[in-house]
Amino acid sequence: xxxQGSEGQRRATRPEQEDVEVxxxxxxxxxxxxxxxxxxxxxxxxxxxxxxxxxxxxxxxQKGGE
Amino acid sequence: MMGIETEFGISVPGxxxxxxxxxxxxxxxxxxxxAVGDRRGRARWDFEEESPLRDARGFDMxxxxxxxxxxxxxxxxxxxxxxxxxxxxxxxxxHPEYSTPEVTNPRDAVLWxxxxxxxxxxxxxxATREGPxxxxxxxxxxxxxxxxxxxxxxYLMRRTTPFSDIVRDxxxxxxxxxxxxxxxxxxxxxxxxxxxxxxxxxADFFEVEVGLETTLKRPIINTRDEPHADPxxxxxxxxxxxxxxxxxxxxxxxxxxxxxxxxxIEESALGEDLVLADPVREMHLVSHDPTLRHRMSLRDGRTMxxxxxxxxxxxxASALAEKLAVAEVDPxxxxxxxxxxxxxxxxxxxxxxxxxxxxxxxxxxxLEGYRRRDGLDWDAARLQLVDLQYSDIxxxxxxxxxxxxxxxxxxxxxxxxxxxxxxRPPNDTRAYFRGECLRRYGDAVAAASWDSVIFDIPxxxxxxxxxxxxxxxxxxxxVGHLLDAAAxxxxxxxxxxxx
Numbered sequence: 401x402x403x404q405g406s407e408g409q410r411r412a413t414r415p416e417q418e419d420v421e422v423x424x425x426x427x428x429x430x431x432x433x434x435x436x437x438x439x440x441x442x443x444x445x446x447x448x449x450x451x452x453x454x455x456x457x458x459x460x461x462q463k464g465g466e
Numbered sequence: 467m468m469g470i471e472t473e474f475g476i477s478v479p480g481x482x483x484x485x486x487x488x489x490x491x492x493x494x495x496x497x498x499x500x501a502v503g504d505r506r507g508r509a510r511w512d513f514e515e516e517s518p519l520r521d522a523r524g525f526d527m528x529x530x531x532x533x534x535x536x537x538x539x540x541x542x543x544x545x546x547x548x549x550x551x552x553x554x555x556x557x558x559x560x561h562p563e564y565s566t567p568e569v570t571n572p573r574d575a576v577l578w579x580x581x582x583x584x585x586x587x588x589x590x591x592x593a594t595r596e597g598p599x600x601x602x603x604x605x606x607x608x609x610x611x612x613x614x615x616x617x618x619x620x621y622l623m624r625r626t627t628p629f630s631d632i633v634r635d636x637x638x639x640x641x642x643x644x645x646x647x648x649x650x651x652x653x654x655x656x657x658x659x660x661x662x663x664x665x666x667x668x669a670d671f672f673e674v675e676v677g678l679e680t681t682l683k684r685p686i687i688n689t690r691d692e693p694h695a696d697p698x699x700x701x702x703x704x705x706x707x708x709x710x711x712x713x714x715x716x717x718x719x720x721x722x723x724x725x726x727x728x729x730x731i732e733e734s735a736l737g738e739d740l741v742l743a744d745p746v747r748e749m750h751l752v753s754h755d756p757t758l759r760h761r762m763s764l765r766d767g768r769t770m771x772x773x774x775x776x777x778x779x780x781x782x783a784s785a786l787a788e789k790l791a792v793a794e795v796d797p798x799x800x801x802x803x804x805x806x807x808x809x810x811x812x813x814x815x816x817x818x819x820x821x822x823x824x825x826x827x828x829x830x831x832x833l834e835g836y837r838r839r840d841g842l843d844w845d846a847a848r849l850q851l852v853d854l855q856y857s858d859i860x861x862x863x864x865x866x867x868x869x870x871x872x873x874x875x876x877x878x879x880x881x882x883x884x885x886x887x888x889x890r891p892p893n894d895t896r897a898y899f900r901g902e903c904l905r906r907y908g909d910a911v912a913a914a915s916w917d918s919v920i921f922d923i924p925x926x927x928x929x930x931x932x933x934x935x936x937x938x939x940x941x942x943x944x945v946g947h948l949l950d951a952a953a954x955x956x957x958x959x960x961x962x963x964x965x
Contacts, residue, residue, distance in 0.1 A: 434818065438835035441872065445832065448863050450479070450855060454847035457610075459482040460854055463560035465473040465615025466680035466706065 467622040467895060467937050468721060469568050470579045472710055473561040473615040474586055475604035475857070486560035489593070489601055493562045494545035494555055496596060497589035548914045550889055550905040552897030553582060555589075561615050562586060562603065567897030568622075568916070568937055571798055572721035574892055576714050577879050581887035587859045605710045606649065606857035607667035610658035610850060614671040616680060617710040619721065621703045622695065622937060627732050632703065633676055633687050635731045638740040639724070639779055640686050640707045641749045642772035644669060645758055646809045647720040649709035650826030652833065652844065652853040654754060661844040662754070663833060665826045667709045669753035675745055680706050686745055694916035695937050703728065707749075712857060712866030715823040715876035719809065722802030726783040735786045740775060741765040756830060758813055773814050780806050822876050828869055829856050899932075899940030902949050903958075910955035923956050930959055 450456045476493070478484045546556040552567030564582035569575050583605060590603045608614045623632075644666045651667045654660025664670075677685035686707055693702040705724070711717040730736050742748050743763040751760050752772045761769040784803050792799045805823075812819035813827075821827045833849050836842050842849055858864035861871070869875045879887075891901030896917075903919050904911055912922035912929055921930040934940050952958035 435835075435838065438831055439839060441869070441874065442832070442835045442839060444872075445852075445865055445868065448855075448865075448868065449848070450851060450863075453851040456479065457847050457850045457854060459479065460475070460477050460604075460609050461482060461611055462475050462609035462613045462615060463486055464613045464681055465559050465561045465563075466618070 467568050467570055468572070468575055468725065469566045469620045470575055470582075470717070470721070471563060471565040471616070471618040471620070472579070472582060472605065473558055473563045473617070474859070475606050475609065475615065476561060477602045477604065478599045479602065481599055484599060487557060489599070490557040490560060490562045491545045492593040492597055493586070493589045493601060493603070494547060494557055496592035497555060497585060498545070498547050548900065548904060549585070550891070550901050550908075551578065551581060551887055552891035552895075552901035553578065553585075554916075555582075555585065559615075562589070567891050567901065568895040569892050569897075570894050572718050572725060572802065573798060573878065575721045576718045577883060577887050578892065579717055580714060580879050580884050583859055584884055585888055587861070590859075603859050604854065604857045605712060605859050606854065607710055608651065608658070608671070610651070610653050610853070612657040614656070614668060614684075616668075616706055617708050618680075619705040619708055619724065621705065621725065621728055622693075623701045623703050623728060624732055625697070625699055625701050627701070629689070629701075631731055631734070632728075634739075634741060635736045636727065637675065637686050637745050638742055638775055639727050640705075641742060641745050641752060641762070642775045643720065643723060644709075644749075644753055645772045645776065645813055646723075646806075646820070646824050647708060647711065647716060648753065648824070648826040649711055649716075649857070650829035650853070652849050658850075663756055663830055663844065664753045665756060666753040668707060669749050672707060672746055672749055686749065696935050700937070709825070710857065711825050712864070713823060713825050713828065713870070713875045714878040715805070716825050718878050719802065719805050719823070722798070723779070723783075723806050726787070726799070726802065727779055730779070730782055730786055733786060736779075736782055738778065738782075739766060740778065756817065756826070758817060773810050776806075776810055780810065822874060825856075825866065828866070828875055829853065832856070832865065893942040893946075896934040896937050896940035898942050899934060899945050899949075903955070906949060907955035907958065921955050921959060923959065925956075932959070932962065 476486055476490055478489055548554055554565040556563055564586060566575060566578040566582060569578055586603050590601045593601050607617060648665030649667050651664050654662050654664060654670070656670050672684050672686055674683050674685045676687045676689060677683060678689050679685065680688060680690070684706065688704045688706045690704045691701065693700045695702065708720060711720060741764065743765050748762045752762065758773055759771060761771055762775070763769055780803070787793065787799055787803060809820050809823055817827050818831065821831050832852055836849060836852060852865065855863065856865040859867070861867045866875060870877055891897040900914055900919055904914065910921050910923055911919060913920040917933060917935050919932045919934065921932070923930055948958060948961045952961055
């Protein structure tokens with residue numbers, strides 16, 4: 401199989417090795433940065449969200465499946 | 467060998483009372499309109515080998531006992547197509563559904579699943595252009611008003627593996643894998659009326675541990691025993707607990723980790739009793755706790771978190787892979803194990819670290835953003851809309867697709883290979899034979915199913931049925947040269963008869 405594009409952002413390590421890249425502290429400065437980051441994407445999403453959320457959600461009625 | 471079936475939510479905004487079977491049929495039929503033009507698919511489905519009421523525990527349910535919704539093999543006059551990529555596109559109850567062709571590995575499952583999502587998006591756009599209504603499709607699993615529809619995984623297993631082993635060792639895995647497979651949901655309970663957020667779209671709809679049903683009293687382990695293959699050798703494990711994932715990395719890890727756990731079970735290599743005291747209740751409790759700290763109770767008195775239990779499965783799967791020395795022969799297994807460990811580490815440290823790989827984390831990030839920025843409570847309609855629109859499959863409107871386009875959700879496939887997979891089957895399963903017969907000799911294929919292709923050859927009164935009961939035959943290596951040498955279906959059948 402191809403590993404093309406499947407490594408994501410992390411280098412492939414052997415499964416038994418410790419992964420050392422993940423130790424991000426969740427401090428308050430970090431949190432502010434995350435919030436600002438999320439706000440940027442929310443601004444973009446505001447533009448594409450369906451209008452009249454309440455009616456839209458209410459009228460999404462499905463029959464069971466499977 | 468594996469595959470994924472996805473039922474899509476369907477909506478006609480402004481016209482909530484339009485019949486969903488009609489609109490679902492319009493979607494599928496529109497694709498056949500596209501497909502007939504370039505011969506991507508047109509044969510009807512052959513129902514001969516379907517037996518949805520057969521139970522893996524060894525008895526058949528009679529038709530009189532069965533709920534009408536369980537009788538999927540009766541042709542209801544609904545649209546039902548087989549495509550040149552070997553997939554099935556059809557209407558199941560009141561939803562358009564896509565079943566991937568059979569594939570041999572998790573990455574291919576992601577590829578042909580994504581191809582199906584794009585096919586559905588194209589079909590809905592075509593139906594909207596041609597019809598009176600705007601039809602929108604959602605890759606989710608509930609309307610948040612009590613209805614649920616499925617995303618089913620299928621895994622080919624050895625018939626010799628005792629079903630009781632599967633139930634014992636797989637149930638705790640299914641209860642806990644939602645920490646990285648959950649697609650996220652606003653609302654608690656089947657009707658979604660409880661306020662709050664949970665990991666899984668599906669968890670609250672599971673009511674029993676083992677059973678045959680998929681539409682009522684849903685079981686964690688489904689016993690439907692319809693292998694679409696030689697039943698002496700194979701079982702098709704039909705997995706109904708999963709959420710539809712929008713993030714490709716989540717689909718990949720879901721199929722990859724589950725395949726490895728099934729290998730553990732087939733090799734009797736789990737080596738530890740992880741049976742939960744009350745699996746159904748724990749499935750709900752794990753889903754209801756986005757902090758991932760809930761401690762489940764095991765039958766032997768131990769307690770552990772879902773992540774702790776997942777680590778046990780991961781350790782055993784890693785040990786088995788090492789013992790079988792798969793690293794040299796299967797880099798994908800190594801990749802799955804690496805990702806599995808990384809996601810558990812991240813979820814344990816801070817779930818937000820996994821927002822690029824786990825749908826519920828990505829969705830919760832958006833929801834928490836709206837709550838903070840706009841001061842919304844969990845029962846706000848806008849949050850429910852974000853939940854719903856996350857799964858909209860239109861690239862410009864779907865929130866997950868927007869996140870992916872912005873590089874915030876990991877993608878595994880490339881658009882080019884997805885475009886190819888919309889038309890071509892995988893090379894290494896019988897789907898190759900099915901898809902290529904349709905692509906090359908579409909006019910001569912009268913019907914097809916998972917385990918047969920039926921030809922209508924000019925000059926023959928009777929239809930010619932070619933059984934494909936062995937899923938690993940009919941590959942390009944196996945029949946590619948025959949197809950390449952046959953200018954017509956008649957020549958192909960002559961060549962097959964001579965073998």
